[in-house]
Amino acid sequence: MDANLKKSSVAEKTFTKTEPITVAEALKTADRTEVIVKGIVASVSTWNSRYPNVNYWISDDGSTTSELEIYRGTGLNGADITSQNDITKGDIVILRGKLTTYNNTKELAEGSTLLSITKSDEKATVTAAGWATYVTNNAVSFPEGVTAYTVTYDATADKITLNPVTAVPAKTAVVLKAAAGTYTLTKVESADAPTSNNLTYSWSDKTIADGDNIYVLAQNNGVIGFWPTEVGSTLAAFKGYLDLGSNSSAKTFFALDGTATGINSINTDKANTRDVRFNLAGQRVGKNYKGVVVVNGKKMLVK
Numbered sequence: 001m002d003a004n005l006k007k008s009s010v011a012e013k014t015f016t017k018t019e020p021i022t023v024a025e026a027l028k029t030a031d032r033t034e035v036i037v038k039g040i041v042a043s044v045s046t047w048n049s050r051y052p053n054v055n056y057w058i059s060d061d062g063s064t065t066s067e068l069e070i071y072r073g074t075g076l077n078g079a080d081i082t083s084q085n086d087i088t089k090g091d092i093v094i095l096r097g098k099l100t101t102y103n104n105t106k107e108l109a110e111g112s113t114l115l116s117i118t119k120s121d122e123k124a125t126v127t128a129a130g131w132a133t134y135v136t137n138n139a140v141s142f143p144e145g146v147t148a149y150t151v152t153y154d155a156t157a158d159k160i161t162l163n164p165v166t167a168v169p170a171k172t173a174v175v176l177k178a179a180a181g182t183y184t185l186t187k188v189e190s191a192d193a194p195t196s197n198n199l200t201y202s203w204s205d206k207t208i209a210d211g212d213n214i215y216v217l218a219q220n221n222g223v224i225g226f227w228p229t230e231v232g233s234t235l236a237a238f239k240g241y242l243d244l245g246s247n248s249s250a251k252t253f254f255a256l257d258g259t260a261t262g263i264n265s266i267n268t269d270k271a272n273t274r275d276v277r278f279n280l281a282g283q284r285v286g287k288n289y290k291g292v293v294v295v296n297g298k299k300m301l302v303k
Contacts, residue, residue, distance in 0.1 A: 020094050023060045023068045027106050034098050036115070037108070041091045042067050043203045043237075046171075052080035056087050058095075064204050064237040069107035070095060076114050084170040085187070088137040089238070090120030122185035126178045131224055131256060133217050133240030134176050135201045140185040141167040146178040150197035151226075155247040160198075160226065160254045167191035173199040173240035175217065175256075199240050206235045213244040215254065225255040 020038035021029070029035060039058030047054050053074050057067040073095075075086055087093075097112025124134045124146070134148075142148045142165075149162035150172075168174060169191045208214060208229045215226035216235065226242045235241060242254070290302055 023058055024066060026068050026099060027066065029099055031100050032098060034096070036094065036096045037068065038092070038094045039068065041087060041089050041093060043089060044087055047081060047084045047086075052082075054081045054087060058093060062090055069105050070097075070112060071102075071107045072110040073108075073112060074114060076117065078113060083190075085138045085189075087117070088120070088170060090137050092118040092120070122187060123182055124176055124185060125182045126176055126180055128180045129219065129224055130177060130179065131217060132176045132178075133173060133199070135173045135238045135240055136168055136170055136185070138187045139167065139169045139189065139191040141188050141191070142176075142185060143183055146176055146183050146185075149175045149177070150194040151175060151199040151242055152196045153198045153242065153244055153247065155244075158251055160242065162256070163194070163196070165194060169193055172197070173201045175199065175240070198242055198244070200243050201238050201240050202235065204237045206237075208233050208235065213247065215242040215244070217241075220253065223253070223255060225253045227253040 018036070020036045023037060023039040026035055026037045037058075039060060040062035042057045042059045042062055042064045044056040045054055053072040056070050056073055057064070058070060059065065059067045073081075073087065075081055081087065094115045094117075095108060095112050096115055097108035100107060100109045120137065122136065122138055122140050124132065126132045126146075148165050148168070150165055150168075152161050152163060153159075154161065162175060165174065167188055172194065208231050210231055212229070212231070214229045214235070216229055217224070217240070218227045220227055229235065229241075
């Protein structure tokens, strides 16, 4: 049987609640129940212009845990999804639909109705360090006082370049430079995708494994830059990071141009970058690796 047909075959037996319930309550409610549920969009699958719907997930606090999937969700009263901006992370939604479970995931089956949507503001916070990463929910431009950059990695030169941008589409990871504060970004109808950007993010928490070549924005020894992550550490969902893929870097870190020492605070993953180890070929290795390794710029022999 076709998987999509299987997901749509929900029995007609219903028990309709007239007031919205929470996502937590919906997750505990029996399948085949028709409910009205209120939640905050936690993540949205990639929109495809060939299809008028999109899968997305809601939770009570907008986090990526304890989610309810909205399968093939549409716009208000069944309208087509026509833009990546129609349903975005952080939106507050109220839906009516029938609960079902597919592949151990609780969801509102295809045909649910979006009753209301409250669009969220795009707010980015920069600490006293003056730098931050941010992942956009909508297509946005950046206000006065905030400079945004994409990041490209040159494997031949083994260096990164910050590329200034004035606007980016939804689901784009950028680096922000600004004075400390929280800034409201300006939503725009559309924006051109960056021509090159090695800065990316994950929809869910990501555990760093052997072979991953990931650097995060962090402060170590008074220097702000992209530092390698430690194997076994966890990156939070929707946090921008630099992924070098299969490229091997001999750099202990990539400093950001214009940064200074003596900066005392930054919202970073310093714990994730502590004692990261490399072999002499510049490849990241785990703590069980035997031989000569480089730790925090110093060589040591592990037997």
